[in-house]
Amino acid sequence: IKNNGTKEQVNTESVYLIPHSSKPVNEYFNPKLLVGLYPTLFCYGRGAPEDQSRPVKVNLREHIRYLLSYNDRRFETNHSFIFVVFNLLQRRDACFHAQLIATKPYFRASADEIQSLKSKDIEMALDNISKKTYSSESNSALNKLLHHIKTIGGRVMGSAYSRTALRTRIHALIYNQGLPSIFLTINPADIHSPVALYFAVV
Template identity: 90%
Template sequence: MSTLEQKIDDEEAQSERTGYVPDPLSNPQECTNLDVIPINNSGVLDVNGLYPTLFCYGRGAPEDQSRPIEIKFKEHIRYLLSYNDRRFETNHSFIFVVFNLLQRRDACFHAQLIATKPYFHASANEIQSINSKDIEMALDNNSKRKYNTESNSALNKLLQHIKTIGGRVMGSAYSRTALRTRIHALIFNQGLPSIFLTLNPADIHSPVALYFAGVQLNLDKIQNEQLMDTYKRAEIIASHPVATAKFFHLLITNILDAVIMGGVLGPIKAYF
C-alpha cells in the first residue's frame, strides 16, 4: 500500500498504528470542537470534487474505494492522461496537482523508511534540539557565504537526511544531485567517457511533436505552410505536455538504439 492511502474497515490498518497517535479519520463524527469540520477518508484525495468538469458524473477518480478492482495510482493517472479527448492533458492544473501528490508520497514513503533506521534514532534527539534561531543564523551566514557545516552538527544532520529523502523524489534538486553522484560512480568504475553528448530536442520545431499533439500532418510529406508560426507551435506544445513527453521519449529511445546500444559505435561498456 502506498503512503497516504487509506484503508476502510480493515483491522490491519488499526493494528499498524499501534504506538502512534489516534487516527483522526477513524470516526469523523466524534468531535467536541465546533470550529472543526469533520472529514472522512474520501476527503484525503477528492479529485471528483476538485475537477467536476473532468469527472462529470462524480466517478472515475483515482483510488475510488467503491471500485471492485484496485488500480495503482500511477497507472490510473497514465490512463487518464491518454484519453482521446485530451481533457486531462490540456487541463491547466490537473497534471501539476497529481505530480505534486506523487512527490509528496515519495517524500513521505522514504522519510518513513529512514525513520526506521538505527542511525536516524541516534540523531533524532539532536535534530529536535534545533530552534528557529539556528535556522535563521544558518540562512544569514549562507547569504553572506560564511556558513560552515561543522558549526552546527544538528542542522548538518538534518540537511543530510533531507538530501537523502529528496534524492528519491522525482523532479527535485536533490534528485539531480543523486544522478550526478551516479555519474561520478560510473566514471570511477569504468573510467572517463570516450564520447560526451548533450541532447536537447527542440520540440516546438519538430513536426513529430505537433503530430503527437493532434495536429493533422503528413509526416512523409511535410509542407512549410502546415507548420504554422513559432508562437503558435509553442502554444500547442505548451498545452500538450503528454505529447511533448511522448516525443522526447521516442526521440531519445531511438537515438540510444541506433547510436549507443549496438549501433554505429559498436559494442560499448556502459552509458548513462
C-alpha cells in the same frame, strides 16, 4: 452581476456554491478529492484514483498515467491538473521515504539531537547559506538535519536533490564505463552543398 443582468435576474437564477471548511482535506485514499477539484474532467463523478470500490486496485501513479493518455487530452491540456497530481506524488514520495528513515534504529539518536535545534539556529544557517559563508562544522545537529533532508529529497522526483543524485550517478557511470561516445552523421542536401556542387561541376 453576471452577464450584465439586474439584481432581480440574479436572484431568480440558481447559483452553485462550493463550501469551504477550516479543516484540510485528506488526500490519502480519498476518491472524492480530484472529483471535487475537477468536476469538468470527471463528468460523471466516476473514475477517480484510489477508489476502494474498484474490484481491481490500481496504483495512483499508473492511474494518473492512464488519465493523461486519454484520447481527448482533457486531463493533459487542463491548466492545473498535471501540477496538482505531480505535487501529490512528490509529497507521497517524501512522506514514504521519511517514514522509512524514521523506522531505522540510528534515527532515534539523530531525532533527539535534531529536536535540540532552535529556530534561531536554522535562521542563522539559512542566512549563512545565502551569503555562502556556512561552515559544516559549526553545528552537528544542523548537519544531521540537512543530511536527512538530502537523503529524502534525493528520492523525490523533480527536486534539486534528485538532480544532484542523478548527476552523481552519471559521474559514477563515466568513471566506470568511460566518457560516452556520440556518433553524428549530417547529410546536407546536394543542391545546397558547395562540396557536392563542386564535384558535380555545376
